[in-house]
Each structure stands twice: as C-alpha cells, then as structure tokens.
Amino acid sequence: MKFTSTLIKGKLIKRYKRFFTDIKVNNQTITAHCPNTGSMMGLLDNGNDVWVSKNDNPDRKLKYTLEIIKANKNLIGVNTHRANRIVEDALENKLINEFKKIKLIKREFKFSKDTRFDFLCDNKIIEVKNVTLTRENKVAEFPDAITSRGTKHLINLVNSMKKKYNPYVLFLTQIQDIEYFKIAKDIDDNYHKNYLLAKKAGVNFLAYRCYINSKEIKIEKKIKIIDE
Numbered sequence: 001m002k003f004t005s006t007l008i009k010g011k012l013i014k015r016y017k018r019f020f021t022d023i024k025v026n027n028q029t030i031t032a033h034c035p036n037t038g039s040m041m042g043l044l045d046n047g048n049d050v051w052v053s054k055n056d057n058p059d060r061k062l063k064y065t066l067e068i069i070k071a072n073k074n075l076i077g078v079n080t081h082r083a084n085r086i087v088e089d090a091l092e093n094k095l096i097n098e099f100k101k102i103k104l105i106k107r108e109f110k111f112s113k114d115t116r117f118d119f120l121c122d123n124k125i126i127e128v129k130n131v132t133l134t135r136e137n138k139v140a141e142f143p144d145a146i147t148s149r150g151t152k153h154l155i156n157l158v159n160s161m162k163k164k165y166n167p168y169v170l171f172l173t174q175i176q177d178i179e180y181f182k183i184a185k186d187i188d189d190n191y192h193k194n195y196l197l198a199k200k201a202g203v204n205f206l207a208y209r210c211y212i213n214s215k216e217i218k219i220e221k222k223i224k225i226i227d228e
Contacts, residue, residue: 001082001089002216007051007067009214015044021066023050032064035081039145041133043071043078051214068212075212076132077174082217083130084118086210087172090219091121097222098168098206099124115156124166127153131173131207133184139226140173140207141184147191154194158201169198171207173223181207182226196227 010025021034032052034040049070055063067079077086087096088107094100102121109120119126133144143150157167171181185192199205211220 001086001218003053003067003214005053007053007214008064010050010052012044012048012050012069013046015040020062021050023052023064023066025052030064031062032066033062034066034078036066036078036130036132037080038132038143040069040078041144042135043069043076043132045071068214072134074134074178075176077130077210077212077217078132080130083128083172083174086174086217086219087119087126087128087170090208091119095219096170096206096208098204099126111156111160115152117153117157120165123164124168125157125160126168126170127157129169129171131171131181132175134175134178138177138179140171140175140178140181140209140223141187142171142181143184143188143191146188150188151191151194154191154198154203157203158198161202166204167202168204168206171205171225172219173207173209174212174217175209176212178209178223180224180226182228185228199227 010023013022015021021032051068052064069076106120109117117125118128131140131142133141160167183192207223207225208219209223
C-alpha cells in the first residue's frame with residue numbers, strides 16, 4: 001500500500017484525549033489525528049520521530065494524521081485504519097502464502113447480526129489484528145490493552161466452522177525487523193485463554209510483518225508465532 005502523498009516528518013510532543021497528538025514540525029506545533037484506540041504502549045515517548053500524512057479536505061477538523069512512529073530504532077505503523085488496506089493489497093498481489101489461490105475477496109463480511117469480519121476470501125474468513133507492541137528484542141505482541149472485542153471475534157470464529165467456513169486470524173505486525181510474535185497474556189489473560197481454545201478448535205493463526213518506509217507499507221514476510 002503506497003501513500004498517496006509524501007509523509008511529513010516531525011517529533012512527537014504528546015498524545016492526549018486518545019485521538020489527538022501534538023507534533024513539532026519545522027519549529028511549529030501541529031495537532032494530528034491519532035487513528036489508534038489502543039494503549040500504544042512503548043511508542044509515545046516525547047521526542048520520538050514520527051511521520052504524518054496531510055489531507056486538505058476542508059471538511060476535516062484535523063488536516064494531519066499520525067501514520068508512523070520510530071521507537072527503539074524500529075519504524076512502526078500506527079494507523080489502524082490502514083491495516084485492512086495493507087492486507088487487501090497483499091491479497092490482491094498474492095503476498096500471503098496461505099491465500100495465493102483465492103478467487104473472491106469480500107470486505108466487511110457480515111457473519112451475524114452483531115459481528116463482521118474483515119474479509120471473506122472464498123470460504124476463508126480473515127480477521128485482521130494490527131500489532132504495534134514490542135517489549136522484547138525481535139518479538140511482537142498482541143494485544144496492548146484488554147480487548148473484549150478481540151475475544152468476541154475468537155469465539156465467533158470458532159462458531160463459524162459449524163457453517164463450514166475456514167477461519168483465520170492474521171496478526172499484521174507493523175513493526176520493522178520483527179522475527180517472532182506472541183500473545184501478551186500478562187495484558188489480557190482472557191484473550192490468551194480464548195486464543196488457545198480457538199487454536200485447539202481449528203482456527204488458523206498467522207503473523208506477517210510489514211516492510212515500512214515513508215512511501216509505502218506492505219506485507220514482507222511470515223514470522224513465527226510463539227506459544228507460551
């Protein structure tokens with residue numbers, strides 16, 4: 001997925017009220033929209049390099065959007081709204097080994113009255129989880145906060161097999177140079193327990209890391225999932 005315009009580099013000042021970030025750009029302070037509702041643990045140190053996109057739509061209150069943060073020498077894609085576009089681009093360009101033979105890509109698949117999954121590809125349901133947390137060298141983790149919604153998705157993915165669907169969770173690891181992935185059970189033990197139950201029931205779990213720079217973000221390679 002290529003950015004439609006050149007990203008602007010700045011320095012992070014602070015994030016506040018969840019959706020706002022103040023950023024220093026060329027000796028001026030701008031306020032950018034933060035499209036990430038997670039805790040963003042480990043990413044929000046004052047002075048971190050950041051990249052933002054600009055949108056001149058007059059109807060937008062905030063013209064800038066936070067896209068990338070550099071933390072612990074790694075570039076990390078933090079715009080969760082782009083996650084599905086990155087995956088869709090990868091599906092269309094056959095970048096994910098498990099989905100190279102699919103013929104149909106349907107976005108926002110309505111599974112039940114109160115549940116939508118990100119993609120239906122032939123009979124394969126794909127639920128995408130954006131990953132931005134790393135606390136160990138070369139290891140990414142999810143979630144970075146308690147996620148009741150994520151647990152609900154796991155339960156419904158198990159239920160989907162009764163309707164002959166083949167369910168997947170794709171952990172989209174938008175962290176440069178990561179080699180491993182694991183569930184952060186110390187952050188959300190309930191999600192970890194349901195992950196183990198879902199895996200035992202037959203839900204497929206994949207982790208792919210991204211190649212990231214200021215011009216594009218795309219799926220790069222599969223990484224190993226560590227179970228604990």
